[in-house]
Amino acid sequence: SAVISQKPSRDICQRGTSLTIQCQVDSQVTMMFWYRQQPGQSLTLIATANQGSEATYESGFVIDKFPISRPNLTFSTLTVSNMSPEDSSIYLCSVEGQGGYGYTFGSGTRLTVV
Amino acid sequence: AQSVTQPDIHITVSEGASLELRCNYSYGATPYLFWYVQSPGQGLQLLLKYFSGDTLVQGIKGFEAEFKRSQSSFNLRKPSVHWSDAAEYFCAVGSKAAGNKLTFGGGTRVLVKP
Numbered sequence: 001s002a003v004i005s006q007k008p009s010r011d012i013c014q015r016g017t018s019l020t021i022q023c024q025v026d027s028q029v030t031m032m033f034w035y036r037q038q039p040g041q042s043l044t045l046i047a048t049a050n051q052g053s054e055a056t057y058e059s060g061f062v063i064d065k066f067p068i069s070r071p072n073l074t075f076s077t078l079t080v081s082n083m084s085p086e087d088s089s090i091y092l093c094s095v096e097g098q099g100g101y102g103y104t105f106g107s108g109t110r111l112t113v114v
Numbered sequence: 115a116q117s118v119t120q121p122d123i124h125i126t127v128s129e130g131a132s133l134e135l136r137c138n139y140s141y142g143a144t145p146y147l148f149w150y151v152q153s154p155g156q157g158l159q160l161l162l163k164y165f166s167g168d169t170l171v172q173g174i175k176g177f178e179a180e181f182k183r184s185q186s187s188f189n190l191r192k193p194s195v196h197w198s199d200a201a202e203y204f205c206a207v208g209s210k211a212a213g214n215k216l217t218f219g220g221g222t223r224v225l226v227k228p
Binding site for chain 1: 217
């Protein structure tokens, strides 16, 4: 399976600022997924990013708040914009596995907004 | 829409005892099913997956799961729990019809008593 490097592993940010999270994969993949895990909660899909096209966002998530880039088949970024304490979460990227189903996850970025 | 329910929020088990975690899904066709484990402060690790074929699936770390279509269940089992199995366990469902996205259950936190 693919190996994912996700950075930063954690950060503490001031409200109103933005943070960009990077996800690097050791092999080419078509689909990449970004998830959010709020404290004590399960994972919720933010968006699906395919190379060469706009990301597809899930209900409740918008591009202005979570812009995503996917410049090539091994890399993606998620930006959390104009942060508030409610954005404090773990953000994880995931890449497709067998049959096109994302099943390998990065180690996550633990974000705290103060 | 696909959904996943993990009825047990917490389970406490003695070391050496057996463990069973419940997962029920809602989906019209045959879904693709996964179990992940998340240790404290860690990312998600895939334990096992079911796409088709044999309904009893073997995974890593001595875990297995059984797909029961009639009960819409995919319960995870381990015959003898080790202290290192203390973690959060997530069941997830995916499907092509849902755009290859994963929907996660709420998770079950497993505590292991010495």
